[in-house]
Amino acid sequence: MRQGEREDSGVIFLDTADGATEAEGEAAMIHDEFTALPLSRQRKKQLRWIRDGKCKLCGRKRDCRSAQFCPSHLVSWRRYISDYMVKRLKEIYGS
Numbered sequence: 001m002r003q004g005e006r007e008d009s010g011v012i013f014l015d016t017a018d019g020a021t022e023a024e025g026e027a028a029m030i031h032d033e034f035t036a037l038p039l040s041r042q043r044k045k046q047l048r049w050i051r052d053g054k055c056k057l058c059g060r061k062r063d064c065r066s067a068q069f070c071p072s073h074l075v076s077w078r079r080y081i082s083d084y085m086v087k088r089l090k091e092i093y094g095s
């Protein structure tokens with residue numbers, strides 16, 4: 001058995017005798033700085049995506065104007081924040 005590592009994803013693939021990788025059927029455990037933290041699997045996935053320069057919601061390439069989002073999710077995030085601020089300011093000052 002030979003152990004190989006793919007750099008782009010950080011996933012460790014274990015080669016079996018017949019040439020197939022175990023990671024195809026069952027995801028291999030990722031060992032990095034987030035593994036031991038008491039967080040949910042989804043949150044660790046998001047933190048890995050942020051660390052690797054990807055969108056934290058979908059894992060696509062990050063927009064250069066944003067620290068966490070791809071172009072499409074940056075649009076929806078800004079719309080959400082804008083709607084939230086309008087609602088909040090109406091609550092504070094009245095309509």
Ligand SMILES: [Zn+2]
Pocket residue numbers: 055056057058059060069070071072073
């Ligand atoms: Zn995205």
